[in-house]
Amino acid sequence: MTNAQTSNERADRLAALPIREELHGQEPYGAPQLTVRAMLNVNETTHEVPADVVEAITKQVHAAASQMNRYPDREFTELRRKLADFLSRDLPGGDLSAENIWAANGSNEVMQHLLQAFAGPGRSVMAFPPTYSMYPLYARGTYSDYIAGTRNADYTQSADDVADQIRRSRPHVVILTSPNNPTGTALELDVVRAAYEAAAESNTLLIVDEAYGEFRQPGVPSAVELLEGRPLLVVTRTMSKAFAMAGGRLGYLAAAPEVTDALRLVRLPYHLSVYTQAAASAALDHAESLMANVEKIKVQRDRIMEELRAMGLDPSPSDANFVLFGGLTDEKAAWKHLLADEVLIRDVGIPGHLRVTAGTEEETTLFLDSLRTFVGR
Numbered sequence: 001m002t003n004a005q006t007s008n009e010r011a012d013r014l015a016a017l018p019i020r021e022e023l024h025g026q027e028p029y030g031a032p033q034l035t036v037r038a039m040l041n042v043n044e045t046t047h048e049v050p051a052d053v054v055e056a057i058t059k060q061v062h063a064a065a066s067q068m069n070r071y072p073d074r075e076f077t078e079l080r081r082k083l084a085d086f087l088s089r090d091l092p093g094g095d096l097s098a099e100n101i102w103a104a105n106g107s108n109e110v111m112q113h114l115l116q117a118f119a120g121p122g123r124s125v126m127a128f129p130p131t132y133s134m135y136p137l138y139a140r141g142t143y144s145d146y147i148a149g150t151r152n153a154d155y156t157q158s159a160d161d162v163a164d165q166i167r168r169s170r171p172h173v174v175i176l177t178s179p180n181n182p183t184g185t186a187l188e189l190d191v192v193r194a195a196y197e198a199a200a201e202s203n204t205l206l207i208v209d210e211a212y213g214e215f216r217q218p219g220v221p222s223a224v225e226l227l228e229g230r231p232l233l234v235v236t237r238t239m240s241k242a243f244a245m246a247g248g249r250l251g252y253l254a255a256a257p258e259v260t261d262a263l264r265l266v267r268l269p270y271h272l273s274v275y276t277q278a279a280a281s282a283a284l285d286h287a288e289s290l291m292a293n294v295e296k297i298k299v300q301r302d303r304i305m306e307e308l309r310a311m312g313l314d315p316s317p318s319d320a321n322f323v324l325f326g327g328l329t330d331e332k333a334a335w336k337h338l339l340a341d342e343v344l345i346r347d348v349g350i351p352g353h354l355r356v357t358a359g360t361e362e363e364t365t366l367f368l369d370s371l372r373t374f375v376g377r
């Protein structure tokens with residue numbers, strides 16, 4: 001085996017392996033990872049991790065290292081308690097407990113656990129594109145069928161339409177995404193309520209993916225408020241975005257305790273390492289300083305929407321830490337122009353559109369200046 005093999009030779013060798021039929025000719029998920037001045041393509045927090053957070057994580061990871069001869073707490077009890085306390089902030093009058101929480105290495109793994117337990121061979125998963133490009137891949141990886149629903153031309157979803165689509169398809173799992181990636185669109189709770197009622201008729205699990213939940217515009221509620229009395233509702237969150245922990249890999253969900261029991265049946269033993277538990281737990285102790293960055297990011301997000309409009313482009317209203325914008329005649333040329341200026345953003349495959357993550361003030365300025373030059377050519 002040598003590195004000199006051409007990619008065609010590698011592809012031929014891969015095809016000769018006894019891999020599953022449906023994986024033949026497929027591409028793995030992967031956005032470019034390039035080191036440039038403004039890396040605004042995967043919706044990370046680009047602000048520096050606050051010094052108090054770095055210090056707290058270092059201390060707890062240091063302590064965890066002396067216990068690594070033992071398997072970690074399989075139930076990550078302390079972490080679940082802290083996650084429940086954090087989410088309870090979104091719950092006027094109510095409380096979540098550790099029993100309601102599940103976590104894994106990123107919400108990607110949380111979602112995989114959900115589909116392993118509730119979808120699978122002969123079962124189906126429905127989502128509403130344009131949406132997170134991993135959903136069909138989770139379905140593929142769990143041998144489930146993927147049903148692509150539809151949304152309005154402005155990417156919004158109405159309660160009646162979502163409920164109708166669910167009633168017609170009767171999938172085993174429905175994923176709503178709020179705020180949605182790549183469009184930034186948040187859902188009103190009446191949409192989630194109507195989707196739940198329709199889903200419950202076929203005993204369908206309803207997942208609301210709130211990976212960008214902390215970036216919601218003022219007054220936009222979280223589906224966490226609807227958990228009480230809805231045993232088929234799951235709300236997923238992640239520490240990758242608002243908590244600046246994309247590299248730490250910690251995603252979680254809130255649901256009825258029996259949903260978490262179902263996930264215990266499919267998780268691999270000890271899936272959250274002592275280091276992951278220590279780092280996430282320390283970050284949660286410092287949620288306040290991390291949430292201060294969230295407010296700064298929202299300012300840049302709103303600035304992007306405003307300045308793109310002033311350039312004559314068409315940004316979609318965003319409740320997330322990124323903005324999808326249309327109005328480009330050649331999005332590929334725009335993407336290349338930005339990259340030549342060391343600004344990396346995302347081509348999400350929608351003609352005339354690109355998606356940009358809200359960065360620091362300087363990064364956002366770099367992006368806006370570069371794009372302004374492109375548009376003004």
Ligand SMILES: Cc1ncc(COP(=O)(O)O)c(C=O)c1O
Nearest residue numbers: 106107108132181211238240251
């Ligand atoms: C809508 C949505 N859900 C889930 C994820 C997965 O994030 P992670 O696995 O880092 O928690 C992402 C990542 O970009 C996302 O955009």
